[in-house]
Amino acid sequence: MSQIKDLSFLESVNKSFNLAAEAMDLPKGLARQIRTCNAVCEMKFGVELNGGYEIFTGWRATHSEHALPAKGGIRYAPFADQQEVEALAALMTYKCSIVNVPFAGSKGALSIDPKKYSLEELEHITRRFAQELDKRGLLGPGINVPAPDMGTGQRMMSWIADEYQKLHPNEINARACVTGKPVHCGGVQGRIEATGRGVQYGIQEFFRHPDDLKSANLEGNLEGKKIIVQGLGNVGYHAAKFLEEEDGALIVGIIERDGALVCEEGLSTEAVYQYKLEHGKLEGFASGRYMKKGKEALELPCDILIPAALEGVISKENAPRIQARVIAEAANGPVTFDGDKILREKGIFIIPDTYLNAGGVTVSYFEWLKNLSHVRFGRMDRRFVEAQGAKIVRLIESGIDKPLDPKAKADLLKGPDELTLVRSGLEDTMCEGYQEIKEIHSSNPKIKDRRTAAFALAIRKIADIYDSMYL
Numbered sequence: 001m002s003q004i005k006d007l008s009f010l011e012s013v014n015k016s017f018n019l020a021a022e023a024m025d026l027p028k029g030l031a032r033q034i035r036t037c038n039a040v041c042e043m044k045f046g047v048e049l050n051g052g053y054e055i056f057t058g059w060r061a062t063h064s065e066h067a068l069p070a071k072g073g074i075r076y077a078p079f080a081d082q083q084e085v086e087a088l089a090a091l092m093t094y095k096c097s098i099v100n101v102p103f104a105g106s107k108g109a110l111s112i113d114p115k116k117y118s119l120e121e122l123e124h125i126t127r128r129f130a131q132e133l134d135k136r137g138l139l140g141p142g143i144n145v146p147a148p149d150m151g152t153g154q155r156m157m158s159w160i161a162d163e164y165q166k167l168h169p170n171e172i173n174a175r176a177c178v179t180g181k182p183v184h185c186g187g188v189q190g191r192i193e194a195t196g197r198g199v200q201y202g203i204q205e206f207f208r209h210p211d212d213l214k215s216a217n218l219e220g221n222l223e224g225k226k227i228i229v230q231g232l233g234n235v236g237y238h239a240a241k242f243l244e245e246e247d248g249a250l251i252v253g254i255i256e257r258d259g260a261l262v263c264e265e266g267l268s269t270e271a272v273y274q275y276k277l278e279h280g281k282l283e284g285f286a287s288g289r290y291m292k293k294g295k296e297a298l299e300l301p302c303d304i305l306i307p308a309a310l311e312g313v314i315s316k317e318n319a320p321r322i323q324a325r326v327i328a329e330a331a332n333g334p335v336t337f338d339g340d341k342i343l344r345e346k347g348i349f350i351i352p353d354t355y356l357n358a359g360g361v362t363v364s365y366f367e368w369l370k371n372l373s374h375v376r377f378g379r380m381d382r383r384f385v386e387a388q389g390a391k392i393v394r395l396i397e398s399g400i401d402k403p404l405d406p407k408a409k410a411d412l413l414k415g416p417d418e419l420t421l422v423r424s425g426l427e428d429t430m431c432e433g434y435q436e437i438k439e440i441h442s443s444n445p446k447i448k449d450r451r452t453a454a455f456a457l458a459i460r461k462i463a464d465i466y467d468s469m470y471l
């Protein structure tokens with residue numbers, strides 16, 4: 001047993017924040033104002049289940065209100081607690097700011113193991129939780145907008161939206177009270193995979209910067225790069241699948257709760273995912289080597305390690321043994337403050353969580369906009385764009401006096417649908433976020449790494465808002 005004790009998740013987040021704030025020139029007290037969690041509410045509520053009552057404990061933290069609504073997921077986990085919720089809410093504030101999403105940060109959790117309850121019971125519990133949030137002013141399109149996180153998903157979001165709609169029948173924008181809903185209940189195309197897709201776009205953008213590649217001791221593109229991913233849930237599954245199937249990366253390791261699968265030639269993410277869905281574990285999968293002590297697979301050599309499960313998995317205990325060249329933080333807070341210091345000293349390039357997993361909130365923002373505008377993206381202009389494309393095709397064909405290549409022609413004739421627009425908006429956001437972080441890193445010699453740069457970027461943008469508000 002290790003005797004080494006790391007900082008808590010919240011302490012880690014605040015220490016990273018402080019490192020960035022110290023590198024900046026801020027008015028006295030402003031850093032503290034930005035860092036402080038504005039409000040956190042603990043709720044205990046009874047739910048009638050199986051002829052008796054069960055008491056549940058939930059939290060919703062509103063880290064900041066410099067922009068409204070406050071936005072952040074709801075997590076269902078047996079180990080959830082208030083400090084974790086506060087840390088996650090703070091990360092949401094910084095994340096929104098980094099990727100230019102005009103929300104402040106919030107986060108919620110319910111202390112529950114969702115696997116122990118039937119679907120009907122979960123619906124009952126979730127609707128009760130929504131009522132509790134609503135009556136405390138912690139739910140609503142203009143005030144506080146939850147989304148899915150660990151242990152929650154689309155179905156729960158649609159229960160929350162439905163409950164809110166019942167409580168506020170005259171609220172025309174009621175559906176915008178929560179994001180991550182199924183498309184037929186007011187959701188947006190591309191939201192389910194958005195965080196994993198954002199992780200892919202963020203890693204692709206890293207590969208577009210030769211100096212960053214060099215500092216990570218890498219070259220070329222994603223083709224053939226060896227990746228280990230921890231957590232084959234929403235984020236990890238989509239990120240690994242896209243990087244493997246679209247970019248040609250090799251998924252040489254997948255770590256789950258029960259253990260890890262490793263295979264130098266690369267695993268099929270889809271096949272492992274389907275196996276896990278059917279058997280609830282990785283053990284017994286047809287290819288690769290199974291390791292019972294899954295966490296040890298974090299320490300295997302690879303080009304990119306993607307922790308996509310939970311916080312604090314790389315600490316000062318195991319950081320000295322990590323061999324990855326890049327750590328792409330898909331989960332929130334997967335590296336502790338002390339672990340981070342060791343990784344940096346080892347020259348490992350970290351793409352920080354505050355930026356890399358912002359794809360979910362970015363597409364949630366698009367969903368919220370869609371709900372407020374009551375119209376699907378692309379509905380007004382798709383045909384128009386197609387007609388413009390047809391004119392261009394006619395002009396080109398008459399100019400070159402022969403038909404265009406059929407593929408080029410089809411591309412020009414196709415107007416954008418919602419999924420195309422969402423992906424394009426997400427890709428643009430992830431590229432811009434990366435470049436802004438890099439710019440602040442290179443322009444301030446006191447900033448030594450990308451995590452600090454990401455925090456500094458967030459602090460600068462929020463400080464500007466405070467500055468204008470309280471003149």
Ligand code: NAD
Pocket residue numbers: 148149150151152195230231232233234235236255256257294308309310311330331332333357358360361
């Ligand atoms: P999820 O519940 O869908 O998946 C988590 C996966 O991790 C599951 O497959 C679970 O079995 C696995 N896991 C749990 N404990 C593990 C352990 N000790 N070792 C290995 N695997 C383990 O959750 P998710 O939505 O994919 O979220 C994962 C992380 O990404 C969390 O940190 C979450 O806060 C963060 N995140 C999620 C979103 C989103 O849109 N879902 C957005 C931003 C950040």
